[in-house]
Amino acid sequence: MSHVAEALGGQILTKPFKLLLTIFGVGASVMLWRFISGLGATTALNDGYPWGLWITFDVVVGTALGCGGYAMAILVYVLNKGEFHPLVRPAILTSALGYSLAGVGVVLDVGRYWNLYKVFNPLMWNLNSVLLEVALCIMAYVVVLWIELSPALLEGRSAWVPKLLLQRKLGFTMADGGQPRSTSSRYPGMSTWMIWLLALGLLLPTMHQSSLGSVLLIATTKLNKLWHTPLLPLLFLISCVGMGYAVVVFESALSSAVFKRPPDTRLLGRLSKPIAAVLFLFLGVRVLDLIGRGRIGAIFSLDRYSCLFLLETGLFLLPALMLLSRRRNPDLGHLFRAGMLILLAGILYRFDVFLIAFNPGRSWSYFPSITEMLVTAGILALEIMAYVAIVKRFPILGGVRPSSSGWQAMNGAEVTR
Amino acid sequence: MSMNRRSALKKLAVLGTAAAAPAHAVARTRRSAPAQAVALLYDATRCIGCQTCMVACREANKLRYESWTNLYDAPKDLSANTKTVIKLHRRNGTVNYIKSQCMHCIDPACTSVCMLGALYKRADSGVVAYDPDKCVGCRYCQVACPFNVPKFEWASATPKIVKCELCRHLTDQGGNPACAQVCPRKAIVFGKREELLAEAKGRMAANPAGYVSKIYGEVDGGGTQVLFISAVSFEELGLPLLGEEAIPELSETIQHGVYQGFIAPAALYGLLGLVMLRNRRRGASGEKEEVPS
Numbered sequence A: 001m002s003h004v005a006e007a008l009g010g011q012i013l014t015k016p017f018k019l020l021l022t023i024f025g026v027g028a029s030v031m032l033w034r035f036i037s038g039l040g041a042t043t044a045l046n047d048g049y050p051w052g053l054w055i056t057f058d059v060v061v062g063t064a065l066g067c068g069g070y071a072m073a074i075l076v077y078v079l080n081k082g083e084f085h086p087l088v089r090p091a092i093l094t095s096a097l098g099y100s101l102a103g104v105g106v107v108l109d110v111g112r113y114w115n116l117y118k119v120f121n122p123l124m125w126n127l128n129s130v131l132l133e134v135a136l137c138i139m140a141y142v143v144v145l146w147i148e149l150s151p152a153l154l155e156g157r158s159a160w161v162p163k164l165l166l167q168r169k170l171g172f173t174m175a176d177g178g179q180p181r182s183t184s185s186r187y188p189g190m191s192t193w194m195i196w197l198l199a200l201g202l203l204l205p206t207m208h209q210s211s212l213g214s215v216l217l218i219a220t221t222k223l224n225k226l227w228h229t230p231l232l233p234l235l236f237l238i239s240c241v242g243m244g245y246a247v248v249v250f251e252s253a254l255s256s257a258v259f260k261r262p263p264d265t266r267l268l269g270r271l272s273k274p275i276a277a278v279l280f281l282f283l284g285v286r287v288l289d290l291i292g293r294g295r296i297g298a299i300f301s302l303d304r305y306s307c308l309f310l311l312e313t314g315l316f317l318l319p320a321l322m323l324l325s326r327r328r329n330p331d332l333g334h335l336f337r338a339g340m341l342i343l344l345a346g347i348l349y350r351f352d353v354f355l356i357a358f359n360p361g362r363s364w365s366y367f368p369s370i371t372e373m374l375v376t377a378g379i380l381a382l383e384i385m386a387y388v389a390i391v392k393r394f395p396i397l398g399g400v401r402p403s404s405s406g407w408q409a410m411n412g413a414e415v416t417r
Numbered sequence B: 001m002s003m004n005r006r007s008a009l010k011k012l013a014v015l016g017t018a019a020a021a022p023a024h025a026v027a028r029t030r031r032s033a034p035a036q037a038v039a040l041l042y043d044a045t046r047c048i049g050c051q052t053c054m055v056a057c058r059e060a061n062k063l064r065y066e067s068w069t070n071l072y073d074a075p076k077d078l079s080a081n082t083k084t085v086i087k088l089h090r091r092n093g094t095v096n097y098i099k100s101q102c103m104h105c106i107d108p109a110c111t112s113v114c115m116l117g118a119l120y121k122r123a124d125s126g127v128v129a130y131d132p133d134k135c136v137g138c139r140y141c142q143v144a145c146p147f148n149v150p151k152f153e154w155a156s157a158t159p160k161i162v163k164c165e166l167c168r169h170l171t172d173q174g175g176n177p178a179c180a181q182v183c184p185r186k187a188i189v190f191g192k193r194e195e196l197l198a199e200a201k202g203r204m205a206a207n208p209a210g211y212v213s214k215i216y217g218e219v220d221g222g223g224t225q226v227l228f229i230s231a232v233s234f235e236e237l238g239l240p241l242l243g244e245e246a247i248p249e250l251s252e253t254i255q256h257g258v259y260q261g262f263i264a265p266a267a268l269y270g271l272l273g274l275v276m277l278r279n280r281r282r283g284a285s286g287e288k289e290e291v292p293s
Helices: A015-037 A053-065 A068-078 A082-109 A113-120 A130-154 A161-170 A192-218 A232-258 A265-269 A272-292 A296-300 A304-325 A332-356 A370-393 B002-020 B052-061 B109-113 B140-144 B178-182 B193-206 B248-282
Strands: B038-043 B085-091 B094-100 B119-121 B128-130 B188-192 B226-229
Touching (some): A053 A082, A053 A192, A053 A232, A053 A332, A068 A082, A068 A232, A068 B248, A082 A130, A082 A265, A082 A370, A130 A192, A192 B109, A232 A265, A232 A332, A265 A332, A272 A304, A272 A332, A296 A304, B038 B193, B094 B226, B178 B188, B193 B226
Parallel strands (some): B038 B226
Antiparallel strands (some): B085 B094
């Protein structure tokens, strides 16, 4: 087995791609309409529910789905599990795309976007604002992610002059371990400079993913007590790691199906135990917190909120048990189903905190408008298109193709250097 | 291998806790109103629901009339066109009114969450004011306010936040807010907060049977600069039951506890870097299991 990533090649403008392009086109025209007519005309948002689908899904869920890079980097670089290295690059790519498009979501959602540049002026910062910290962290992380991904984008593009400079002077090509000939060569080529950048790429998501939970701490009277807890930041952080792993599983399974590649089943299967551990950690904190705050009784009241809580908890518990029950030799379908459930659980948890268990008062209600959904679909379509185009043209996916004679030569000097 | 994994999980847990645990957060000091804090006292027992204050507010703040009847100015609630509403509460044949507007909290949630300080508390009067030049329109203030006061111009492509600023364009010139100026029953009085608290207590002492024994806003939600006195409970008038703790206390305590002096993030950053440097030296643990072909 070789761990060298390669571009998949092939035509980009396929039929499904054209369909995605259409979905994006529709979304983009709604986005344009939003800038002409304002948020009232294009959304179901109101003074009671000032944040809706765009903030909850595109930003809060979107960045959590973008935690694949974070989760894999913890595993490979901090916990030193080199065997997972082939999963890093695709994870960083989905993270870079997810976070960048969350930024698009923010620009669409804020009312006075022309003032956004002032966020860069430290003299204007209100350091009490959790949202300010989240905004700054996310922007910094988008930059870090693209730098981390840049070696993959620069490899094999020898015409791109800066590449040589970056590789030779900074050891840049080892951003994600680069193209090691075996797992053990993952570190030696990596410059110290790069290690500190990677550490930043771990610090930033730790900060803003937990702070995304802190955002709702202020809503003491509005967020239901089953969800409002001082531990919101910890719960958001734990669940984003679980979602990050699930995205890696999901993406790996999907790209092996779509691009007809042998799946990384063996490697993914080894993730079963750590993922289950993360899920149990989440559930443990969740339940102990409710007991500690004396709210545990409320989960059995079987009202709207208790049912929601039970559903959410079940969605976390089920995949944890699934993964543990077949942790020895899981097949890809099993892992895929568990991964889907984890994603659903994390998404529901975030929707609960930001929308469903958020109650500003009786006179308000919110359900996303068709136009809001079209924009979200458009952003998702853009993300998928970018992913497909990049894995076809750049060496992102790898680690599964048996190294056949000659392919290293085919792929240029970088690999064998 | 299993030893490895266990220590790996332990490491993960330590990292997570270091970053997110609010356990050792230090409570922030409780804020009090500025010495020269102004206030508005609304006496619900005197209000007859004439809505003169609402009309005066529209004129003073150049706000459009709002109607669902097409006959009268009849806003249902605060909105981007309406900074104050007199709301009617009917029970058992008796009628009570309450004035809805910005409460000008002593320790406001909206200014705590505002990213660039577009909503800010003036140091002199304590009025919670708005500067649209610093507003990005994120609407976090709307999420944060327990009274649902800040409103957003949804219909506009260049929207602003709208809320009562206690007619600061009038009071800065020594005048009264429009609503207090026109009230024919002295149900709305403008003055210094200390004096109005005394005034409220005086009215209650003179007629103990006429009032519930509480001034809403004296301590509620950390105290507000709009004060209510009433013959019926404030809950009945639709006001939220807030403790004495200011709304931002929890979130600011946790946020500043975690980020105090940026020590925890800096320590985590250093730790992550050092762990990775050590890993580079040691090489990968997984290499033995990989059989390079």
